[in-house]
Amino acid sequence: MTIGIVGAGALGLYYGALLQRAGHEVRFLLRRDFDAITRNGLRVTSPNGDFHLARVLGFRETHHMGQVDLVLVGLKTFANHHLPELVAPLLGPETRILTLQNGLGNEELLAANFDAARVLGGIAFLCSNRGEPGVVHHLDQGRIRLGEFTGGLSAYADSLAATFRQAGIPCEAVADLPKARWEKLVWNIPFNGLCALTGLTTDRLLALPATRDQVRAIMEEVITAANAQELSAPITTEFAARMITLTTAMGAYRPSMMIDRAEGRPLELEAIYALPLARAAEHGVAMTRVAMLHALLEAGEA
Amino acid sequence: MTIGIVGAGALGLYYGALLQRAGHEVRFLLRRDFDAITRNGLRVTSPNGDFHLARVLGFRETHHMGQVDLVLVGLKTFANHHLPELVAPLLGPETRILTLQNGLGNEELLAANFDAARVLGGIAFLCSNRGEPGVVHHLDQGRIRLGEFTGGLSAYADSLAATFRQAGIPCEAVADLPKARWEKLVWNIPFNGLCALTGLTTDRLLALPATRDQVRAIMEEVITAANAQELSAPITTEFAARMITLTTAMGAYRPSMMIDRAEGRPLELEAIYALPLARAAEHGVAMTRVAMLHALLEAGEA
Incomplete structure (x- = not known):
């Protein structure tokens, strides 16, 4: 699967790194960490075991990233006014969008700008923070619960949860995202x-x-x-x-x-x-x- | 009148200075400002006019202050566990105690340790703060409302309010201190x-x-x-x-x-x-x- 990470803070870097390690092609939108990560790769410290990804696909702007199968949104919500323009270049006809952002209103914003049927939301119970550029610290937890914005259980949500689990991310699909x-x-x-x-x-x-x-x-x-x-x-x-x-x-x-x-x-x-x-x-x-x-x-x- | 000021922070210094300027003998319990005030006196800045008292009676401990007619308490309430021992040496048979401290419980503490009939409370609506040692800044307001702990209006409370007014302190006696x-x-x-x-x-x-x-x-x-x-x-x-x-x-x-x-x-x-x-x-x-x-x-x- 090709995955575009929009908002590569502590959450985006950590989950992106796990998905890349599991064999997916992950493309990270980077700001602060661009130089460090494109030069030296991405290092993850974790109670589950530290690891290092030597080659990471980093981009400064999403319109250089190409279309992906899944957009994973980890942007801070106070930057949500940029979200539609950031996500648009990544969308092909079948691309799904999963927002793991905090709070309410994020799926609604994506659904209002794109097709509601593309949108999934998830809540991540993750304790992590960024270290020096190129380093992300996973401290504890990490479970994701995700579901369709339009409600109900779907085959896609189930398979996405299975993909995440295969990457070492505890994950379940839920019918009632709200x-x-x-x-x-x-x-x-x-x-x-x-x-x-x-x-x-x-x-x-x-x-x-x-x-x-x-x-x-x-x-x-x-x-x-x-x-x-x-x-x-x-x-x-x-x-x-x-x-x-x-x-x-x-x-x-x-x-x-x-x-x-x-x-x-x-x-x-x-x-x-x-x-x-x-x-x-x-x-x-x-x-x-x-x-x-x-x-x-x-x-x-x- | 002889007045002992216990707790000469911004409030005690300001009211004490006004009372001394009006001709009363005011004795200040001092800590931080002892050296500055006993050497150079006390300076008050105020929108009502700045003034300076050249000779101020400062003491490091209340048992050197002698008995007074009125004890005026301006101590921070977090130091109230020291209050009984600080006040006791100032009390003659007729001495009254007026606490202008913040909040509840101060009159009760004094009444429990001394005679309830000695105790008055007052609320000061005063904006003031301390400057460098020996300086107090009056910024705004300053009205006092005082009353007997035991309740009701008394001739003493009325005369004390009049004394304060003569010193330039807006003051009224109230029957209902609570x-x-x-x-x-x-x-x-x-x-x-x-x-x-x-x-x-x-x-x-x-x-x-x-x-x-x-x-x-x-x-x-x-x-x-x-x-x-x-x-x-x-x-x-x-x-x-x-x-x-x-x-x-x-x-x-x-x-x-x-x-x-x-x-x-x-x-x-x-x-x-x-x-x-x-x-x-x-x-x-x-x-x-x-x-x-x-x-x-x-x-x-x-």
Whole structure:
């Protein structure tokens, strides 16, 4: 399979490297890492074993990449206004597009610009970050759940999940992509925002009873909002408990939004906060703590 | 009148200076500023006119200060465990104690250690901060509302308010001190915490619609909690609107808690957050946003 990676940050580099190692032809759109990767290749450190790809196909612009079978989108959502122009040159008649971006609104943006039937979404529960140019660190986790934007299970989604699994990526196809997205938000909304706002890692927030209670209360607000959408089945409060247990096991983790703020980048507020708040409000649910967190994060962006 | 100032930060230095200028014998307990003030006196800058006091009575310890007519307490509440031992040496049979400290619990602490009938509380709406040693900057406002801890109007409270007014301090005696305290919390709880947490001055919070809405929502939570206590009259939502108008006029103000955090000092979380939350809970009121703000501020203290 030929795969074009649009948005080769920690997520795009890591999954792209695994897919290339499994024999696929992967073409990376690169900015910061272009020189390092085209010269010296791409190195992955991982608890599953480090590896190095000596020859990597790097491009500075997508209109030099050619058409591919699959576009994998890992772009930060604050750059989504560039997404249609970046993706368009990669599309042949049969090309599918899988966005693994955070939050809500990404599949909708792709579907509005291209054919909705091309679009898949996925949520990646991945702890990774970029090292020096040419290096990506996989820290923990890595599971992907993907599904068709138009809903339901498809043969294509099943086969794509199998392809990912063959490359060493735990992956499953899901019929209800919105449910998977909201489940991811149950994690992203408390941890991304609270860590970015306070500068504290996940373990510090969970170690203090008061902030641990806030994490849980925010998760419950998100679950209430999620269950007011038309999901195939409700998200249980037990899911929140599992997320907290899993995050405790991750140790001193710095969520992507905390890193974005520390490094002076914009935050993914639209996808992770504004749109979920709007969808909640459309269904009559006020997420009080989430709105406060969003307001305080937004104030820091000015 | 002889007046002992315990806690000569920006508030204690400013009011003490005004009282000395009006002819009272003021004795200051000093730490950081002891050398500068005992050598060169105390300088006050103010929109009402700068002035300099050449001879100031500074002490390093209260047991050298002698008995006074009035103890004026301006100590940061995070140092309240020292308060009884600091105040005791200043007390003669008729000495009264006025605490102008932030938040709840200060009069109670003094009453528990001394005679409740000695204790007055006051709220100071004062924008001031310390400059270099020996200098205090008065920026804006300065009104004091004071009252008896044991409640009701008293001839003493009236005469003390008159003494303060004669010294150029706008002051009035109030019968319902708890109401005045909660009114001050309507300002302190949103602005102290939000500015300390975000590092943004009051004008920035009020300029953005989302944070302005949060300020108002937090004020409404505090008003609901206040009105569940046994106050002589309810605090109106119009009071919150007045506080926002007044704060807008203050420009780019840095509340004391924001300065405390920036300078690495502890925050006055017990008096301004924990006790008000406990009093609200005792009356069945949950202050959702206030609890979240408290948790996030507390997490940053570790």
